[in-house]
Structure formats: C-alpha cells, structure tokens
Amino acid sequence: MTAWLRERMVLLLGLGVLAYTFVPIAVVVLMSFNEPAARNVYSFDGFTLHNWANICEDAAMCEALGLSLRIGFLATLVATVLGTLAGFALVRHDFAGRSSANLLIFLPMAAPEIVLGSSLLTLFVAAGASGLLGFWTILIAHIMFCLSFVVVTVRSRLAGLDDTLEQAAADLYATPAQTFWRVTFPLVLPGILGAALLSFSLSFDDFIITNLNSGNETTFPMYVWGAYRVGVPMQVNVIGTIMLLFSLAVVVTGELVSRRRRRALV
Amino acid sequence: MTQAAQAVPETATLAAEPSGSRRRRGRTGYLLMLPATLWLLLFFVVPFYSLVATSLFDASGSDFRGYEMTYAWGNYVDVVEAYWQPFLRSLWYAALATGICLVLGYVLAYAIAFKAGRWKWLLLVLVIAPFFTSFLVRTLSWQLILSDEGFVVDALQFLRVLGPDDRLLATPVAVVAGLAYNFLPFMVLPLFASLDKIDPRLVEASSDLYAHPFVGFWKVTWPLSLPGVVSGTLLTFIPAAGDYINAEFLGSTNQRVIGNVIQGQFIDANNSPVAAALSVLLMVLIVAMVLVYVRRAGTEELL
Numbered sequence: 001m002t003a004w005l006r007e008r009m010v011l012l013l014g015l016g017v018l019a020y021t022f023v024p025i026a027v028v029v030l031m032s033f034n035e036p037a038a039r040n041v042y043s044f045d046g047f048t049l050h051n052w053a054n055i056c057e058d059a060a061m062c063e064a065l066g067l068s069l070r071i072g073f074l075a076t077l078v079a080t081v082l083g084t085l086a087g088f089a090l091v092r093h094d095f096a097g098r099s100s101a102n103l104l105i106f107l108p109m110a111a112p113e114i115v116l117g118s119s120l121l122t123l124f125v126a127a128g129a130s131g132l133l134g135f136w137t138i139l140i141a142h143i144m145f146c147l148s149f150v151v152v153t154v155r156s157r158l159a160g161l162d163d164t165l166e167q168a169a170a171d172l173y174a175t176p177a178q179t180f181w182r183v184t185f186p187l188v189l190p191g192i193l194g195a196a197l198l199s200f201s202l203s204f205d206d207f208i209i210t211n212l213n214s215g216n217e218t219t220f221p222m223y224v225w226g227a228y229r230v231g232v233p234m235q236v237n238v239i240g241t242i243m244l245l246f247s248l249a250v251v252v253t254g255e256l257v258s259r260r261r262r263r264a265l266v
Numbered sequence: 267m268t269q270a271a272q273a274v275p276e277t278a279t280l281a282a283e284p285s286g287s288r289r290r291r292g293r294t295g296y297l298l299m300l301p302a303t304l305w306l307l308l309f310f311v312v313p314f315y316s317l318v319a320t321s322l323f324d325a326s327g328s329d330f331r332g333y334e335m336t337y338a339w340g341n342y343v344d345v346v347e348a349y350w351q352p353f354l355r356s357l358w359y360a361a362l363a364t365g366i367c368l369v370l371g372y373v374l375a376y377a378i379a380f381k382a383g384r385w386k387w388l389l390l391v392l393v394i395a396p397f398f399t400s401f402l403v404r405t406l407s408w409q410l411i412l413s414d415e416g417f418v419v420d421a422l423q424f425l426r427v428l429g430p431d432d433r434l435l436a437t438p439v440a441v442v443a444g445l446a447y448n449f450l451p452f453m454v455l456p457l458f459a460s461l462d463k464i465d466p467r468l469v470e471a472s473s474d475l476y477a478h479p480f481v482g483f484w485k486v487t488w489p490l491s492l493p494g495v496v497s498g499t500l501l502t503f504i505p506a507a508g509d510y511i512n513a514e515f516l517g518s519t520n521q522r523v524i525g526n527v528i529q530g531q532f533i534d535a536n537n538s539p540v541a542a543a544l545s546v547l548l549m550v551l552i553v554a555m556v557l558v559y560v561r562r563a564g565t566e567e568l569l
Contacts, residue, residue: 008381010373010376010377010380010381011377011381011382013373013377014373014374014376014377014378014381014382014389015377017370017371017373017374017377018374018389018392018393020370020447021393021396021447021450022392022395022396023411024396024404024407024408024411024447025395025396025399025404025407027407027410027411028399028403028404028407031407031410082301082302082305083302085298085299085301085302086298086299086301086302086303088298089294089295089296089298089299090299091289092289092290092295093289093290093291093292093294093295093298093299094289094290094291094295095291095295095296095299101299101303104303104306104307104310104311105302105306107310108306108310110500110504110556111504111549112504112505112507112508112509112525112548112549112552113505113508113509114508114509114510114524114525114528114529114545114548115314115317115508115545115548115549116310116313117529118317118528118529118532118541118542118545119310119313119314119316119317119545120309120313121532122313122316122317122319122320122538122542123309123312123313123316123317125320125538126316126319126320140309141309143305143309144305144306144309144310147302147305147306148306151302201397201398204400205400205401207401207402207511208508208509208510208511208525208529211529211533212529212532212533220400221400221401221402224400224402224403224406225402225511228402228406228515232406236400236403236406237403237407239400239403240399240400240403240404241399243398243399243400244395244396244398244399246398247395247398248391248395248398251391251394251395252391255387255391
C-alpha cells in the first residue's frame with residue numbers, strides 16, 4: 001500500500017492541483033443552474049433550467065456578448081493572417097533585422113496589460129481620436145495583443161516541421177506553389193488553427209486593455225465588471241460554461257482528427 | 267492539437283531563435299514580415315513613446331483643456347510620493363502569487379511530463395481548459411467560494427484556523443489566492459515544456475549511481491528545468507503585477523493595487539499625466555526586476 005502510494009504520490013499531487021483549478025469552474029457550471037433568491041445575493045438557492053432557456057433575459061448582457069463575439073472574430077482573422085505571414089518570414093526567410101523583429105514580437109507579451117492599454121489610450125488621445133474611442137479602437141488593440149501569440153505559435157509549429165516531405169515533393173517535380181499548398185500548408189494548419197483559437201479566447205477575455213480604449217462601448221467582460229456590484233445575472237455563468245464546452249470540443253476534436261491522420265500516414 | 271498550449275511554452279525560449287531549416291534570401295521575407303511589423307510599430311512602439319511623452323506633460327492641465335509639454339519630471343516624484351504603497355503592494359502580491367504558482371505548477375508539470383504516460387495530452391488540455399472560461403467569471407466564482415458563508419471559511423473556522431469573525435474575502439490572502447489561481451497555466455506550460463525535454467535516462471543514471479531520489483532531483487532534474495522556471499515565473503509575475511481584477515473582486519480598498527490607480531486616474535480622474543507616469547514607472551520597475559532576475563538565474567545555472 002505504501003509502496004503503491006509512494007510510486008504514485010507525484011501523480012496524485014499533480015491531479016490534486018488540477019482538481020483545485022477546476023473548483024471555480026465547477027462553481028461556474030453549478031451557478032448556471034442557479035435560481036437566485038435575490039439579485040444581489042450570490043449564492044446557490046435552487047436548481048433551475050431558466051438561465052439556459054433565457055440566456056438573453058438581460059438584453060444588455062447579450063448586446064455586450066455580441067460585441068465581444070464580433071470583435072473576437074475580426075481580431076482573430078486579422079491577427080491570424082498577419083501573424084502567420086510573420087511566422088513564415090521568421091522561420092523560412094532570411095532578412096536584415098531578423099533579431100529585432102523577434103524582439104518586437106516578444107515585447108508585447110512581456111508588457112503588463114495595463115501598460116499596453118494606457119499607451120494606446122495616450123496615442124489615441126494625442127492623435128485627436130479620443131472622440132472616436134469605440135469599436136475600431138478596441139479592434140486595433142485586440143489585433144495588437146493577439147498578434148504576438150499567433151506568431152510564436154505558428155513559428156514553433158514551422159520550426160518543428162520535418163522538411164523531408166517538402167524535399168520529396170520537390171524531387172517529384174512539384175512546383176514551389178504546389179509544394180506549399182499541398183504539403184507545407186496542411187502540415188502547418190493545425191498550428192494556425194490553434195493560434196486562432198488562442199487569439200479568440202485572448203480577445204474575448206480581455207478586460208484591462210479594452211476598458212481603457214472602449215469609449216462608450218461595452219464588451220462582455222466589461223459588462224460583468226459593471227454588473228458585479230449590483231449582482232451579475234446567472235446567465236453570465238451560462239456563457240462561461242458554453243465557452244468552456246466549445247473550446248474543449250474544438251481542442252479534443254482537433255486532437256482526435258490529427259491522431260487519425262497520423263495513424264493513416266503510418 | 268495542443269497548439270494553443272504550445273504558444274506559451276514557446277515564449278519560454280524568450281526571444282531566442284527557433285532553429286529553422288534552410289532560409290531563403292530575397293524580398294519575400296520582408297514582404298511577409300511587413301504587415302505585422304507595421305501594426306506593432308504603430309500600435310505598440312509609437313504608443314509607448316506617447317505614453318512617456320504624456321507622463322511629462324504639465325499635470326495642472328486637464329483632458330478637456332489640453333496639456334502643455336513642460337518636461338515635468340516632477341510628475342514622477344509626485345506619483346512615487348502619492349502611490350508608493352499600491353506600487354509595493356502590487357509587486358509583493360505578484361511575487362507571492364508567483365511563488366505559490368511555482369510550487370503548485372511544478373508538481374503539476376512534473377506529474378504530466380513524467381507520470382501521465384498516454385494521458386499526457388488530455389492533462390495538458392485540462393490545464394488550459396479553465397483558461398477558456400472568462401477570466402472575470404472565474405474570479406467571481408472565487409468570490410463565491412471564499413465568501414463569508416462559503417464552505418472554505420466554514421471549514422477553516424471549524425478547524426479553528428480562522429476565528430469565528432475572521433474572513434477570507436477582502437483580505438490579501440484572497441487576492442493572492444486569486445492571482446495564483448488565474449495565472450497558474452502561465453507557469454505550468456513553460457515548466458512542462460522544459461521538463462518534457464529532459465531525458466529520463468539522466469535521472470536513471472543518477473539513481474544507478476546510488477543518488478537518493480531527492481538528490482537526483484536536485485542535481486539533475488531541477489537544474490535542467492531552470493529555463494522553464496525562469497520563463498514561467500516571468501510569465502506569471504508580469505501579468506500579475508499589472509492585474510487589478512483580482513484586487514477589485516476579492517480584496518477591499520485596503521488591497522488597492524497599482525492597476526486600480528492607473529485606470530482610475532485615466533478614466534475617472536481624467537488625469538492622464540499622472541496615470542502615464544505611473545504606467546511608465548511600472549514598466550521600468552518590471553524591466554529592471556526582470557533583468558536582475560534573469561541575470562541571477564543565469565549565474566545560478568553556471569554554478
């Protein structure tokens with residue numbers, strides 16, 4: 001018994017830590033089925049499906065959610081395209097200033113959000129655009145902080161790529177364009193999709209930078225921030241649960257698909 | 267497809283170059299790099315310059331009447347005098363949270379890298395999963411867990427760790443716990459990335475040479491995982507030092523951190539020069555601490 005325990009102690013401790021990270025998540029899922037006794041009392045009072053059936057009961061919440069989704073999609077699209085191009089440049093091409101480019105990509109990830117957010121705000125104010133703060137300034141900011149994460153994800157996928165397949169394609173008289181679209185791109189695609197998922201969740205989740213550059217617009221995290229003193233509606237937890245299930249589904253499907261493809265290759 | 271998870275460990279290598287295959291010369295590289303470079307120059311580098319400029323504006327102006335550029339270095343003296351407390355508090359909370367994350371994260375990363383076997387990928391997915399539930403919603407659920415009527419306080423009171431009137435919410439303990447919880451994945455992923463690269467045969471060799479498992483860990487595994495430790499602590503410490511969501515949701519006005527002050531000065535007080543000076547100071551302090559830390563970690567590695 002003690003030998004069994006000693007053998008597995010590290011694993012059990014690790015699983016314990018993992019369980020701890022899921023306690024708040026369990027509370028979020030639980031609270032999505034909560035029937036609160038009063039709006040300003042945040043405790044579990046009874047089971048109901050009401051929140052799931054009436055997600056948009058608070059119209060302001062769904063409006064904020066809509067804005068966050070729109071910003072999330074657009075920011076992900078632009079950041080993924082720009083970041084993927086840069087990732088290819090950094091791994092596959094040689095150009096003057098490569099190391100400064102790498103540094104430029106790294107720095108935004110190393111700066112605290114409050115500094116990034118306040119810098120952008122002072123720029124917008126200095127440019128006389130303080131009246132224009134809103135959708136476009138939020139979008140600009142989100143693309144900026146998602147970009148570096150896309151570049152590093154795509155860069156690591158590309159750098160870890162074995163180039164024998166590409167050489168084989170070239171040996172079989174594929175043109176460079178054919179080699180790229182039939183061999184290289186499909187191999188990098190999982191990395192690009194992963195980067196897109198990461199950008200979307202970074203964008204959807206951001207509060208600190210957005211709050212400084214949003215003008216009168218309200219994103220989902222800003223809605224939660226504003227509502228929490230008076231008591232957030234339980235539907236907020238429904239959104240949290242859906243986000244969790246959606247991204248888990250994407251990640252697990254992706255893993256299973258790439259496993260099947262790997263098995264087919266072998 | 268834990269690509270999303272790989273992004274963070276990749277930053278583990280900081281600005282280091284990935285070892286690529288043959289690189290092509292020519293115009294294409296510049297063209298591919300151009301859009302991202304322009305975006306970051308315009309919306310990351312230039313803004314930082316305007317932040318520094320704003321911090322030197324005459325603080326007696328206002329956002330409505332405009333400011334005069336007077337190279338008011340005195341702004342920095344003023345903000346240090348007025349706000350040194352939230353400054354130290356931010357850095358102190360972030361340091362404590364980073365320490366807790368290092369202990370918890372190391373255990374978890376070690377278990378995944380060496381003990382999980384075929385379940386490695388699933389455990390990695392589970393590490394990043396909480397990430398995908400909104401940060402603010404997660405923190406609110408901590409508020410509920412640590413609340414005065416919650417089971418944690420009940421249990422601690424039953425065990426007499428807390429007195430009958432003691433509470434967790436609105437204390438530094440709650441804020442640090444929240445920070446440690448929210449930034450744990452930033453610690454686990456880089457740690458995992460370095461632990462996973464360690465050849466288990468090295469550890470086996472140490473035990474073949476009669477090293478006690480603890481000695482083996484201390485002399486072999488730990489030194490080899492140092493790159494992960496350094497990047498993990500940085501990736502945890504930096505965002506934690508700027509965060510104010512945890513302080514707001516889990517603390518009270520006695521736990522006000524510098525992020526709180528900066529955003530309040532910008533948005534509520536409309537006092538841009540003060541807010542900008544605070545932001546620049548935070549950045550400078552963090553960069554200085556990071557440089558000292560990386561240098562010390564580097565020399566330890568050499569010992």
